[in-house]
Amino acid sequence: xxxxKLSTNPIGLSDHLVRPNQPSNEPLxxxxxxxxxxxxxxxxxxxxxxxxxxxxxxxxSATTAVNDLQxxxxxxxxxxxxxxxxxxxxxxLKRATVLAETALTKLIERYTKVxxxxxxxxxxxxxxxxxxxxxxxxxxxxxxxxxxALRQFEPLRTSSxxxxxxxxxxxxxxxxxxxxxxxxxEYIRLDQSVxx
Numbered sequence: 001x002x003x004x005k006l007s008t009n010p011i012g013l014s015d016h017l018v019r020p021n022q023p024s025n026e027p028l029x030x031x032x033x034x035x036x037x038x039x040x041x042x043x044x045x046x047x048x049x050x051x052x053x054x055x056x057x058x059x060x061s062a063t064t065a066v067n068d069l070q071x072x073x074x075x076x077x078x079x080x081x082x083x084x085x086x087x088x089x090x091x092x093l094k095r096a097t098v099l100a101e102t103a104l105t106k107l108i109e110r111y112t113k114v115x116x117x118x119x120x121x122x123x124x125x126x127x128x129x130x131x132x133x134x135x136x137x138x139x140x141x142x143x144x145x146x147x148x149a150l151r152q153f154e155p156l157r158t159s160s161x162x163x164x165x166x167x168x169x170x171x172x173x174x175x176x177x178x179x180x181x182x183x184x185x186e187y188i189r190l191d192q193s194v195x196x
Contacts, residue, residue, distance in 0.1 A: 101155035153184040
């Protein structure tokens with residue numbers, strides 16, 4: 001029985017894959033390489049000696065540039081967030097409308113308190129806390145023509161359709177609120193001139 005001997009150089013592999021690397025035929029200039037390394041070290045040492053203990057101007061300049069860009073980025077990001085928060089023109093119109101309606105409601109409430117105080121003083125001759133009066137008297141005061149007249153200035157609330165988000169409905173509410181604010185101002189002016 002003969003022994004099988006496996007080849008270390010199988011067929012199909014290129015010679016450069018199986019042969020050990022052979023040194024290149026170019027002569028090495030070790031002296032030139034050593035000189036290059038010494039010059040590189042001398043250059044680094046020279047820079048070190050000139051700049052040791054001094055601020056790194058290049059680092060400071062780069063840091064300042066990055067900080068300036070960061071400030072600009074922060075400002076631009078803040079502005080972007082404000083623009084996003086303000087929403088579409090329709091969103092802004094709706095917000096303005098709701099704010100105006102809220103202001104109108106508060107103005108009516110404030111003037112109602114003024115009129116209520118005047119009516120109570122007329123009736124009792126002194127300032128009276130309405131909550132200390134019997135409910136029948138409070139109801140009579142609430143039904144007085146001067147207080148009843150203030151209800152006509154309230155914002156549109158008669159239908160949920162007026163509170164839909166369509167542009168047409170929001171504009172109707174805005175226009176109505178503006179008209180009612182004007183009318184309320186005129187009503188207060190006339191009411192105060194009659195009462196004084």
